[in-house]
Amino acid sequence: xxxxYLEIQSLTKKFDQTLALDEISLxxxxxxxVFLLGPSGCGKTTLLRIVAGLEAPTKGRILQKxxxxxxxxxxxxxxxxxxxSYALFPNLTVFQNxxxxxxxRKIPRPQIQRRVDELLALVGLEGYQERYxxxxxxxxQQRVALARALAISPSLLLLDEPxxxxxxxxxxxxxxxxxxxxxxxxxxxLMVSHDQEEALTMADRVVxxxxxxxxxxxxxxxxxxxxATPFVADFVGLMNFIPAVIQAPELKRVRVxxxxxxxxxxxxxxxGHKVTLAIRPEKMVVVENGQPNENILRAQVQDVExxxxxxRLHLYFGGERLIAYMPPHRQAKSIRAGSEIPxxxxxxxxRIYPSNPGALPTRP
Amino acid sequence: MTLSTWRQRLDRVLGxxxxxxxxxxxRLLVVLTVCWLLLGVILPxxxxxxxxxxxxxGHWVGFANYWRYxxxxxxxxxxxxxxxxxxxxxxxxxxxxFGYAYALTRTQMPAKRLFLVAAMLPLYVPPLAHAIGLVxxxxxxxxxxxxxxxxxxxxxxxxxxxxxxxxxNGILLGELLYVFPQAVMILLVAASLADxxxxxxxxxxQAPPWRTFLxxxxxSMKYGLASSIFVTFTLxxxxxxxxKVVGGNYNVMAxxxxxxxxxxxNFEMGAxxxxxxxLPTAIAFLIDRxxxxxxxxxxxxxxxxxxxxxxxxxxxxxxxxxxxIILAVFSVIATVxxxxxxxxxxxxxxxxxxxxxxxxxxGGGYGAFWNSVRMSFYSAVFGTAITFLSAYVIEKLKPxxxxxxxxxxxxxxxxxxxxxxxxxxYIFFFNPLEWxxxxxxxxxxxxxxxxxxxxLVLANIVHFYTVSFxxxxxxxxxxxxxxxxxxxxxxxxxxxxxxxxxxPLSLPAVLExxxxxxxxxxxxxxxxxxxxxxxxxxxxxxxxxxxxxGDTAAAAAMSVLVILTxxxxxxxxxxxxxxxxxxxxxxRKR
Numbered sequence: 007x008x009x010x011y012l013e014i015q016s017l018t019k020k021f022d023q024t025l026a027l028d029e030i031s032l033x034x035x036x037x038x039x040v041f042l043l044g045p046s047g048c049g050k051t052t053l054l055r056i057v058a059g060l061e062a063p064t065k066g067r068i069l070q071k072x073x074x075x076x077x078x079x080x081x082x083x084x085x086x087x088x089x090x091s092y093a094l095f096p097n098l099t100v101f102q103n104x105x106x107x108x109x110x111r112k113i114p115r116p117q118i119q120r121r122v123d124e125l126l127a128l129v130g131l132e133g134y135q136e137r138y139x140x141x142x143x144x145x146x147q148q149r150v151a152l153a154r155a156l157a158i159s160p161s162l163l164l165l166d167e168p169x170x171x172x173x174x175x176x177x178x179x180x181x182x183x184x185x186x187x188x189x190x191x192x193x194x195x196l197m198v199s200h201d202q203e204e205a206l207t208m209a210d211r212v213v214x215x216x217x218x219x220x221x222x223x224x225x226x227x228x229x230x231x232x233x234a235t236p237f238v239a240d241f242v243g244l245m246n247f248i249p250a251v252i253q254a255p256e257l258k259r260v261r262v263x264x265x266x267x268x269x270x271x272x273x274x275x276x277x278g279h280k281v282t283l284a285i286r287p288e289k290m291v292v293v294e295n296g297q298p299n300e301n302i303l304r305a306q307v308q309d310v311e312x313x314x315x316x317x318r319l320h321l322y323f324g325g326e327r328l329i330a331y332m333p334p335h336r337q338a339k340s341i342r343a344g345s346e347i348p349x350x351x352x353x354x355x356x357r358i359y360p361s362n363p364g365a366l367p368t369r370p
Numbered sequence: 371m372t373l374s375t376w377r378q379r380l381d382r383v384l385g386x387x388x389x390x391x392x393x394x395x396x397r398l399l400v401v402l403t404v405c406w407l408l409l410g411v412i413l414p415x416x417x418x419x420x421x422x423x424x425x426x427x428g429h430w431v432g433f434a435n436y437w438r439y440x441x442x443x444x445x446x447x448x449x450x451x452x453x454x455x456x457x458x459x460x461x462x463x464x465x466x467x468f469g470y471a472y473a474l475t476r477t478q479m480p481a482k483r484l485f486l487v488a489a490m491l492p493l494y495v496p497p498l499a500h501a502i503g504l505v506x507x508x509x510x511x512x513x514x515x516x517x518x519x520x521x522x523x524x525x526x527x528x529x530x531x532x533x534x535x536x537x538x539n540g541i542l543l544g545e546l547l548y549v550f551p552q553a554v555m556i557l558l559v560a561a562s563l564a565d566x567x568x569x570x571x572x573x574x575x576q577a578p579p580w581r582t583f584l585x586x587x588x589x590s591m592k593y594g595l596a597s598s599i600f601v602t603f604t605l606x607x608x609x610x611x612x613x614k615v616v617g618g619n620y621n622v623m624a625x626x627x628x629x630x631x632x633x634x635x636n637f638e639m640g641a642x643x644x645x646x647x648x649l650p651t652a653i654a655f656l657i658d659r660x661x662x663x664x665x666x667x668x669x670x671x672x673x674x675x676x677x678x679x680x681x682x683x684x685x686x687x688x689x690x691x692x693x694x695i696i697l698a699v700f701s702v703i704a705t706v707x708x709x710x711x712x713x714x715x716x717x718x719x720x721x722x723x724x725x726x727x728x729x730x731x732x733g734g735g736y737g738a739f740w741n742s743v744r745m746s747f748y749s750a751v752f753g754t755a756i757t758f759l760s761a762y763v764i765e766k767l768k769p770x771x772x773x774x775x776x777x778x779x780x781x782x783x784x785x786x787x788x789x790x791x792x793x794x795x796y797i798f799f800f801n802p803l804e805w806x807x808x809x810x811x812x813x814x815x816x817x818x819x820x821x822x823x824x825x826l827v828l829a830n831i832v833h834f835y836t837v838s839f840x841x842x843x844x845x846x847x848x849x850x851x852x853x854x855x856x857x858x859x860x861x862x863x864x865x866x867x868x869x870x871x872x873x874p875l876s877l878p879a880v881l882e883x884x885x886x887x888x889x890x891x892x893x894x895x896x897x898x899x900x901x902x903x904x905x906x907x908x909x910x911x912x913x914x915x916x917x918x919x920g921d922t923a924a925a926a927a928m929s930v931l932v933i934l935t936x937x938x939x940x941x942x943x944x945x946x947x948x949x950x951x952x953x954x955x956x957x958r959k960r
Contacts, residue, residue: 107860
């Protein structure tokens with residue numbers, strides 16, 4: 007492993023008596039695009055602000071290429087920041103906004119002009135130099151904010167929910183663009199988000215945070231397919247939870263009610279131990295011709311929603327509410343509220359967690 | 371040892387490494403802000419309070435002066451007179467202003483825009499001028515008192531109407547004219563915070579109009595009402611000009627301080643009355659703050675502005691009501707203008723400009739007028755600069771939070787300080803060559819400002835500081851806090867962002883503050899009457915002195931000059947803001 011670009015070591019932050027960050031340790035490689043993902047209040051923004059130097063940690067260190075920067079001012083960290091509010095200077099033109107950080111560095115005028123042109127081309131806003139921020143759309147403003155942050159060629163880009171204030175369509179477009187830009191420039195980037203879709207589509211690695219701690223670090227695929235905890239499973243994508251009891255650990259068999267299920271995953275619990283099974287909605291298959299006939303869960307249909315690309319089934323099993331998807335070509339009409347349908351749970355898609363109802367996320 | 375190692379050591383000592391110089395500069399600015407507020411506002415109050423607890427030889431006598439004040443009916447009468455006339459005026463002014471604001475916002479009467487401007491115009495008239503206008507109308511030889519010079523008696527057999535102006539009636543009328551526009555201004559803001567959805571809900575629930583008024587209108591205006599009551603009360607209680615001219619033998623505290631200090635050279639009793647005057651204003655201020663603290667946003671982003679519907683009778687009654695009030699206000703002002711350009715009001719009504727030749731009367735004439743203009747200009751320039759900077763330091767800089775909190779608290783105090791109190795406190799603080807604390811003697815390093823333009827300007831800045839400070843703070847709060855963070859991350863020093871972003875974005879507020887300082891410095895008497903020197907006479911003081919000497923026409927002429935100057939500056943301000951608005955419109959609007 008090369009020396010990491012950024013090392014965060016046992017970072018702790020207390021506001022009065024509340025613990026905002028609890029012993030956070032994290033390494034980021036040069037050129038990586040890392041997401042801090044979590045619900046509001048999980049500490050992700052605090053962590054970003056400490057990395058930026060806008061906030062001082064209570065404990066812990068931050069190293070940038072081996073150099074300690076824990077108490078350096080933002081100006082000395084060679085960073086660019088973009089905020090959710092854009093924070094463009096409304097009385098300055100697009101050109102003046104982007105050149106703001108350059109003009110202070112005694113760079114000759116023609117060079118500034120060239121650099122701004124270059125950045126405008128990069129974010130696809132050629133010809134907008136003389137516009138004022140109020141004359142731009144939200145998406146355009148955010149591009150200018152990005153160009154302004156990139157103007158000083160920072161080695162670390164910090165993005166604080168930069169897409170949250172935009173409407174859905176613009177957000178989806180800008181998502182792709184920001185990710186492309188990041189790859190193109192190779193600038194190490196740390197982005198805060200509460201939008202799991204954003205994180206999955208854009209990140210090289212995702213850091214899922216929960217109540218000031220790191221719940222899981224991994225690639226988007228790892229996070230989605232192998233969530234470390236029920237919290238991660240439920241925060242990233244949708245997850246069905248089903249209570250179960252271990253039947254035969256050596257045979258990887260568990261029991262749900264009276265039905266037995268086989269898992270692919272090793273079972274680290276003794277027989278009789280209560281556990282929670284988890285499976286993604288899209289992995290559950292509505293059985294039509296009696297095949298397969300193993301790993302079948304019989305659930306009661308509560309509602310059938312037509313989404314367009316598929317049907318969403320709201321199901322009841324025991325006391326649990328489950329969700330499953332069904333392609334539209336199936337005869338959804340035959341499935342009525344109140345009827346019972348068989349669902350196949352593929353062994354390789356069933357995850358198993360210790361049963362601790364208090365730790366399980368609640369779904370509204 | 372090299373410079374950089376020294377730098378590193380310094381960094382370690384300060385626990386900070388940045389641009390140490392920038393961080394130090396921020397801290398220095400916070401400290402300077404606290405220092406000027408201490409010097410201008412807080413410290414001068416101590417000698418004033420000490421003086422009220424001492425005898426004429428400077429010996430500590432405890433509350434003896436206060437005891438004497440309340441046990442000498444000739445003195446204590448002013449305390450009760452002040453409270454009485456302030457309460458009655460407040461009650462009347464707020465009631466009248468409420469009706470006026472209600473008519474402007476909740477009816478479809480004609481000429482609303484005109485009534486709005488007309489109600490605000492008296493803001494540029496010195497309270498003294500109102501009083502002089504009243505003298506011309508209701509005084510001993512007043513136009514109405516003698517029935518239009520006997521003309522009414524000849525034609526319709528009406529002798530005239532003597533309202534016994536000098537005394538309670540005069541103060542009441544003069545103060546009403548003075549505070550009415552201020553109360554209207556506050557109530558207009560409150561009345562415009564109406565959410566149409568609540569009215570529609572009330573209507574759809576078939577509530578009668580009186581119930582809508584009690585359950586929707588009044589509650590939405592209660593904070594504005596409270597504010598207007600306290601502001602009006604404080605203004606009347608602390609005003610000096612009106613009681614000086616039409617108070618007659620009706621003693622109030624503001625004129626008492628003047629009599630004690632100027633007439634009898636009894637500084638101890640002057641200080642005592644000052645502290646007594648300070649108490650009700652401080653209490654009024656505190657109650658107002660406590661009430662306003664409960665105010666939450668009454669108008670959410672979703673509120674729909676209320677659009678009054680035409681109503682035949684309501685609109686006509688509202689028009690009549692506003693018309694009568696404006697007529698009364700303007701007759702008084704018009705009288706001042708007329709009296710200043712006729713030979714001898716009301717007997718020889720031929721036009722003349724001779725009253726504008728001040729060479730034959732005392733007071734200082736045009737010299738005093740230009741001194742006032744200069745003083746107001748300096749107050750506007752330096753007042754705006756120092757106020758805006760203080761607000762910026764307190765609102766936007768991060769270091770030394772407890773000092774910044776203290777500075778914010780100090781910034782709220784001047785609004786509760788009557789002008790007379792500031793003036794007297796400044797005498798005690800700046801005049802002595804040395805301060806004595808028992809056996810300790812400290813040379814006074816600030817004595818040099820005494821008897822100069824500087825002390826007049828400082829008194830004005832402090833006197834009108836809080837309102838300007840709030841204007842600046844409100845403007846600054848609207849600016850994104852992330853501007854500073856972005857600049858910091860781009861390595862741009864904060865003072866550059868202050869100059870390139872913060873100031874340009876706050877320009878409308880800055881101009882408003884400058885105008886507020888100018889107009890108020892132009893018309894104020896109370897803050898400067900103890901501080902002007904014979905070499906530096908002032909227009910507003912000249913009005914008092916000329917009126918005192920019986921040169922009422924000259925006083926009217928000087929009032930006219932003051933009014934025209936203030937209105938002129940206001941017009942310049944409008945021109946300037948229009949220009950800025952045009953320039954700014956490129957980035958304000960899409």
